[in-house]
Amino acid sequence: MAIKTIDFLNGCLSEELKEVLASVASDLGDAIIDMDALEVIPLKGAMTNEVFEFNWPTKNGDVIRKVLVRIYGEGVELFFRREDEVRTFECMSKHGQGPRLLGRFTAGRVEEFIHARTLSAVDLRDHEISALIAVKLREFHNLHMPGPKNVVLWERMRNWLSEARRLCSPKDTSIFCLNNLDEEINMLEKELSGTYQEIGFCHNDLQYGNIMIDEETRSITLIDYEYATYNPIAYDLANHFCEMAANYHSDTPHVLDYSKYPGLKERQRFARIYLSSEGNKPSNAEVEQLVCNAERFTLANHLFWGLWGIISSYVNQIDFDYKEYARQRFQQYWLRKAALLDSFNSPQDVVKVTHEGNACCI
Numbered sequence: 001m002a003i004k005t006i007d008f009l010n011g012c013l014s015e016e017l018k019e020v021l022a023s024v025a026s027d028l029g030d031a032i033i034d035m036d037a038l039e040v041i042p043l044k045g046a047m048t049n050e051v052f053e054f055n056w057p058t059k060n061g062d063v064i065r066k067v068l069v070r071i072y073g074e075g076v077e078l079f080f081r082r083e084d085e086v087r088t089f090e091c092m093s094k095h096g097q098g099p100r101l102l103g104r105f106t107a108g109r110v111e112e113f114i115h116a117r118t119l120s121a122v123d124l125r126d127h128e129i130s131a132l133i134a135v136k137l138r139e140f141h142n143l144h145m146p147g148p149k150n151v152v153l154w155e156r157m158r159n160w161l162s163e164a165r166r167l168c169s170p171k172d173t174s175i176f177c178l179n180n181l182d183e184e185i186n187m188l189e190k191e192l193s194g195t196y197q198e199i200g201f202c203h204n205d206l207q208y209g210n211i212m213i214d215e216e217t218r219s220i221t222l223i224d225y226e227y228a229t230y231n232p233i234a235y236d237l238a239n240h241f242c243e244m245a246a247n248y249h250s251d252t253p254h255v256l257d258y259s260k261y262p263g264l265k266e267r268q269r270f271a272r273i274y275l276s277s278e279g280n281k282p283s284n285a286e287v288e289q290l291v292c293n294a295e296r297f298t299l300a301n302h303l304f305w306g307l308w309g310i311i312s313s314y315v316n317q318i319d320f321d322y323k324e325y326a327r328q329r330f331q332q333y334w335l336r337k338a339a340l341l342d343s344f345n346s347p348q349d350v351v352k353v354t355h356e357g358n359a360c361c362i
Contacts, residue, residue: 017069020103021054024067024110027102031059043068044249049226050318053113066113067102079160079226079308088225091145098223114221116212121247124208124240125262127269133211134273136220137240141200141233149199152229153300154189160307161185167314172323176310176330181303184333188300191341197232197293204228206240209248234293237274238301241267241294254321256328267291296340302333 018035025033033056041053050071055064072082086109092098099112123129165178173179203210204227212221245256262270271290275282309326316322 014105014107016105017107020105020110021067021069024103025056025065028065029059030056030065049108054110066115068099068111068113069108070111071108079311085226085228088145088228092143092225095143097140097143098221098225114212114223116214116219116221119208119211119213120249121208121244123211123213124244125260125266129213130266130270131273132213132218132220133206133240134270135277136222137203137206137236138274138277140203140222141236143201145201145230149230151193151199151231153231153235153304154185156229157185157300157304157307158182160304160311164307164310167311172310176306176326178310181307184303187341188303192232192293192296192300197234199230200233200236202229202231202233202236204231204236204239206236207243207246207248232293232297234290235297235300237271237290237294238297241270242298242301242305254325254328256325256332258332264291267294299333299337299340302329302336306330306333 021038022033025031037056039053039055041055043051043053052069052071054067054069057063058065086101086104089098089101093100099114101109102112103110119129124133161178161181164176165173168176168178203222203225205224206222210222210224212223213219214221241262244262245258245260247253247257268287268291271294272282272287275286275290306326306329309322309329312320313322313326
């Protein structure tokens with residue numbers, strides 16, 4: 001539903017943002033924006049920021065200009081450095097990836113509005129769309145971004161664990177076993193780094209709402225780079241597979257349904273297309289190894305987003321049950337840990353391990 005501006009402007013739209021919008025309009029060749037003619041449409045599904053579509057008529061009045069305004073969520077500085085994220089955003093734009101940055105203000109930024117459709121939860125299971133995502137993901141991982149090419153995952157998880165302990169009540173600290181997670185993170189780093197891992201520039205948040213498709217060209221665009229860093233590529237595949245259990249536009253957006261986690265053939269298909277996307281012909285063993293690695297990295301994904309959920313429950317005001325979301329992610333970690341990390345498991349054994357149901361284990 002479109003919101004006429006007056007209430008929104010008085011309540012949320014700062015003078016600074018009005019000035020930025022006027023500057024953006026001028027840069028785009030439009031007339032000065034009539035704030036009474038501005039339409040603001042909230043876009044659902046974001047869980048870190050609040051995102052809005054802003055529309056206004058252009059000079060001739062027959063064309064509507066659209067931009068995306070992102071209002072930064074509360075407490076995001078605990079998850080990542082905003083300046084790093086903006087630098088990544090600008091670099092991605094130069095690479096022809098994602099929207100252009102049009103303007104910045106203290107509480108957020110204005111971005112180019114991409115005229116493409118944001119995917120739905122169902123789209124991730126569509127074979128054609130999934131294949132397009134696999135090809136795009138390989139391209140994304142091969143981007144050369146500035147800065148060191150070091151794995152960030154483990155340091156970030158330790159930092160988040162420290163923040164979660166600082167914020168949590170004694171009850172939540174006990175419920176989520178936060179005092180024992182140092183050992184789990186150390187163990188995972190050792191277990192998952194023990195064999196060769198290809199490192200690439202990973203998106204790290206491959207939920208359907210961060211993937212867009214142009215219906216005419218069938219091109220895929222990955223958006224929202226808050227968490228993007230160098231990491232093992234298997235971690236990104238694991239993240240994408242885990243996100244298939246979510247539907248953030250349902251009546252219960254925090255509830256995860258692991259019966260929708262992709263089956264073995266679906267994961268193998270994705271991995272084969274991913275490895276084949278540059279004209280390569282991967283062997284069955286290479287495909288199986290990538291699927292195996294991705295399955296193991298689901299454990300790191302569960303801890304990562306579990307910690308994110310705990311912290312968000314204390315600092316973010318978005319209407320989302322972060323704590324219950326965290327409980328489900330930790331639950332999956334403890335349910336699957338033994339099967340996925342058994343030292344006697346071969347890659348063939350690992351990829352056959354399926355996600356359990358939602359029986360409570362914490």
